Amino acid sequence: MPIWDKKHECISRDILDQLQLERLQATLNRVYKNVAFYKKRFDALGFFPEEDLENLSDIQKLPFTTRKDLSDSYPYEMFAVPLREVVRVHSSSGTTEKPSVVGYTRLDLKIWSELVARVLSAAGVTTDDVIQVTFHYGLLTGGLGIHYGAERIGASVLPTSVGRTDRQIRIMQDYRTTVLVSTPSYALVIADRLEEMSVDIKRLNLKYAICAGEPWSEETRKEIEDRLYVRATDNYGLSEVMGPGIAGECLEQSGMHINEDHFLAEIINPDTGEVLPPGETGELVLTTLTKEAFPVIRFRTGDLCYIIEEPCPCGRTFRRISRIQGRCDDIVIIKGTNIIPERIGDIIAEIEGIRPVYQLVATRHNHHDELEIWVEVSEDLFFDKMREQRALVDTMERRIANFIGMTPRVKLVEPGSIKRVNGKVQLFVDMRPKK
Ligand code: DLL
Secondary structure, X not given: OOOOOHHHHOOOHHXXXXXXHHHHHHHHHHXXXXXXXXXXXXXXXXXXXXXXXXXXXXXXXXXXXXXXXXXXXXXXXXXXXXXXXXXXXXXXXXXXXXXXXEEEOHHHHHHHHHHHHHHHHHOOOXXXXXXXXXXXXXXXXXXXXXXXXXXXXXXXEEOOOOOOHHHHHHHHHHOOOOEEEEXXXXXXXXXXXXXXXXXXXXXXXXXXXXXXXXXXXXXXXHHHHHHHOOEXXXXXXXXXXXXXXXXXXXXXXXXXXXXXXXXXXXXXXXXXXXXXXXXXOEEEEEEEOOOOOOOOOOEEEEEEEOEEOOOOOOOOOOOEEOOOOEEOOOOEEEOOEEEOHHHHHHHHHHHHOOOXXXXXXXXXXXXXXXXXXXXXXXXXXXXXXXXXXXXXXXXXXXXXXXXXXXXXXXXXXXXXXXXXXXOEEOOEEEOOOOO
């Protein structure tokens, strides 16, 4: 498989170290000058980027940046350029009280599509492909991020966005899709529906499935490959750091190459913050090395994985991250949507006036993930007031859907009916089968 950017993707380690150091220096200078949040932090430590960064490991002198820091800077406080230089804004949803808002200069967008082009090429995409992008097009980064990367390669892009599976399938058949980009669970939803519709899947033109946005497993990879007759690869990104294009698997299918000329990756022990050596599992921490509008320094992703240093047979020299093995914070991922159960409680409390006992339950029926939210309500409402109950369910579903970007199924239940363990309710129960 041809390598998209040989000069960088096959760079030698010492030249890469030097490049990372220079870019880190420039990034730290930029945030020190332009972002009050970082200036305050660096000053408090007596850290002056021009003097105190000699080696890459000096980054360990700096504190981590968290999602809460980004949310507290809502909307534009952490931007490192004036708004007039920002040509695109995206944001995350559903986790912190305020979303993290991220901006891109024209150069950021150019680099973003270049990096997505790299990871898509590594996964097999060429100018000859017809690529169907089933990620959300909008404020979230998935759809547009993949889109421009695929265009950069010169593939024919079908921006079908999320949902409407029958329509996706019709387009897949008629427009001769060769690459499906989706969450792994949605790839299986498509496989189920294709089988229900008795489509001869072998006669489709599909060659590759590029999966991202949620944790999955080797078993799921095998299932996607066997049922859709494709090679399936893993792809990683997150909005706060850029979106898709941070790391992606090549066709060796053994870990995701990190675009290390643009991102510095560390793995830390999530409890102590200690930096861990390659091979040890911990929380991925990312620093951007070239972003202009929204650089982040030592951002704690919450994602658990390890770094693979061994050379990859594909020829790329960038180190890889393993599959994401889960999260070390309270974020749960359902249908590729990130949710903090505590925040759902805040929304219900706003509606109800008090914070009732509630529980989020993730279920899966035929590969369809669903979010149910059980809420305990007073006995008189539960037994007597059907119409009020219906109105309350509607309001909750609407308000929560507005916040997280997917519609849950709210179930009002009798007081005391949600199971307590040692008197406590577990805020999230995952009933999806583990694979
Ligand atoms: O999911 C961006 C994206 C879209 C990346 C399409 C790649 C392709 P967010 O909505 O900000 O962005 O969610 C990011 O999703 O911190 C992980 O917890 C999870 N995640 C993303 N990719 C993977 C993956 C996009 N391959 C959050 N495996 C991240 C496991 C993933 N989890």
